[in-house]
Amino acid sequence: MKNIITLLRPHQYVKNIFIFAPLVFAFNFSQDAFLNAGIAFVLFSLLASSIYIFNDYMDIEEDKKHPSKKKRPLASGAISKKTAQLLFSILSITVLVLAFIFSLPLFFVLAVYFLLNIVYSLKLKHIAIVDIFIISTGFVLRLFAGSLVTDTPLSMWIIIITFLLAIFLALAKRRDDVLLSLAGKETRKNIDGYNLEFVNAAMVLMAGVVIVSYLQYTVSAEVISRIGSEHLFLTTFFVILAIFRYMQITFVEEKSSSPTKIVLGDRFMQISILLWLLSFVAVVKFI
16 A cells, blocks of 8 residues: 555645645635635546556656666556556546546546646657646646636736746756766656756746746736735745745755655745745735
8 A cells, every 4th residue: 555655646746736826816715716626636636646657657667777766666566567557547537537527627627637748758758848848837737727617717927937937846857867867877868958057057047037927926017906915026035035945955955856845845945935825915915
């Protein structure tokens, strides 16, 4: 059971919190909206688990050569290929059927996400630059899932910021692969399309663009009119703090292999995100 849970990667479910982002940015805190978003969160998480199984199945030989991925259940032999195939089939079919019953728009978003990631695992993840854009598109699809099941319109700003932030995080993950390659360890095939200079420059560029985009969001006439305050820009302080901390982890500590583990394990990052949320709510409700 422990190996099956590891194969499902439940710690990665934190990414699906983006499903709730449309509610936060639209200041929609109704109980029904959060309940529907919660159902979408569960379905999206389980479907993501099925994709992780498929991805690990396709990468067994590559993972065996990786210093940390070789410990994964399939690569280590702790779970058989037949068991993985069965779990993948049960999860993916069950989730898609439930999504079809619950919400047709959600079903179509999940179907697109599922097919896109299957193609990604088979081919696209081996194409440099295309791979990080596919990952980032997955985060945008999470936004659409949350928007559709709660009937909450998506702002262009949230789509832009999410997409850019996802590219930043994906680049940081690729940087870890580049470092492994420089150390003489085998990594995924697409790493030949990256080098340290390119990834570092791209990350710095994306960090700046994310910060500017968020600042533009906070001072946009649409947002100021909606919340009745011109002070949302103050929350940018914590956005910059979190991004700088992430860059410190990436460039100084060189521990950028898993964005999810960084968010779940780094206290500085957690406090920065919490303070951003609190400041966001404080400005909307009290200032």
